[in-house]
Amino acid sequence: MSEEDAAPKPPPVPHANNKTRRMVMRSIAMGGAVVGASLFGFFPVLRKWTPRLRPPGAIAEADFLAACIKCGQCVQVCPVRAIYLGDLDEGFGVGVPYIPARDQACDFSCDAVQCVLACPTGALSHTVSKKEEVRMGLARLDRPNACLARKGEGYKGAARPAPFKGVHRYPEIDRWKPVKLAEYKYDLELCDLCVRECPVPNAISLEPMSKDPADKCKTPVVHQACVGCGMCEMICPTEPASIVIDIRRKWGDA
């Protein structure tokens, strides 16, 4: 769609004199400018300037941007405040929710996918009723050489030390109150944080790298059950994360 198509037609001029003609010209210029400004939203969307991990249940991206009414009810119900709203640099994604997984992942501690239930328009589809049905993307070992498990290394201390602000619910501590990752200390002989804290059963496991039983090195392997929530990306103690979410990638996709 070009801008000319969108520019408003001149309003009818009953008795045009110079003053009203100028007013009508001004009106057309203003209309064109406002419509032009609104169309800037196309750039970030079509050029994919800001790929975003959408909350659980999000329908196909183009439909999602259309169906979302930009109210932020999903933001309000999330117990770990994992959902943020898009800004002006996201074009038509202004006010549309996303999850910055590395900073705060969705750990499904709400159990019943609260954001989906909160969505008034079905942009987060109500066909999703439990965490295992969610498909936000897929985890992928992005920097295998940095992965501590693959190096056979353990991990001591907070997975993400201060000033990291992200939180996670540890059922053994308090089912209802999330704990700051910076305040939860681990002492692991072999780092298995991505597997240990994954909220979805059978989504990821550590597999031996060689047949030698003395070899401590293991590698995280992502399975089909992975929903792409981003918990592994958030908890990964290497900087930047060794494991990341491929947004909207489905099992079997290249």
Next chain:
Amino acid sequence: MKLLTSLKIMLGAAPQRPASYTPEALAMQEAKRQVKGPERARQIREAHAEKHSNKWRNIRWATLITVNMIFVLSFGFDVQLVEGSLTASRVIGFHFADLNSAIQVMLAYKVILINLVIGTGTVLFLWWLLGGRTFCSWTCPYHLLAEIAEKVHLALAKRKMVVDYPLHRGSRSVLYVVFALLAVVSGYTVFESISPTGIVSRALIYGPGLAMVWVLGLLAYEIIFIRRMWCRYICPIGLTYGFVGAVSPLRVTYNMENCLNEGDCRKVCLVPHVLECTKKTYAEDVNVAIGADCTRCGLCIDACPTGSLKFEVKGLNKLL
């Protein structure tokens, strides 16, 4: 017929002087014509003896701030009284959806969404009851910012530092159609990405972002060039609620009996074309209901020195 005229004027037509008058209006016009010179001057002086109050403006600002603060505090303290923002929300569990946002979403997404229909139904009824564009002046946070910008504009204009360059009021109707078509053709809610109502509402609740730069730019433009540009000539939300308010029971009415036709009301009005009846010989009856585009802001009621403008609930007088 009256409704049609009121809608036409809202869409951009210039208000016309009535073709005929009721006998009562004619008689009153004649009686008022007899009052001239020193007697009229005395009436005007007497009317302006008291400084006009800001009663309705204060009540309205308090309401607007309260409504928006309920949204902010409800999330801030997690009391879940109201969830969401002005584009869509849940009020104690009931779905509310802004009419214009819901229309944009359904045009872009091309699916009728049950929750949205329920939400718009609730909102439609609420704002029909309360006067349609009442949403604008009593709830929209951008309206308040624009009112402050307008004050700055007028103060600067008084010192001849800025001049208002008015636009054609039909612009809003044209833009309404353009944004509706854009939503259908592009499949995106194009208007929502620049709507200052949504942006300011979300900025209040979830914290401001870059999008506020656009809003501040708009306000600056309104101060320097075009008085109340967004609300008067652009905003489709106003037009959507204008249609709702066209048949609303709550409205402002004009009584010509004590009116001195000075036009103080039109000077403060966001949509002065609805107050055309307050001009000499422009009221076809003694009592005239103000048209659909009126935001029920009450500035004219505050400004009127003769009490000729009042809030009225249609039919309530007969009932009581």
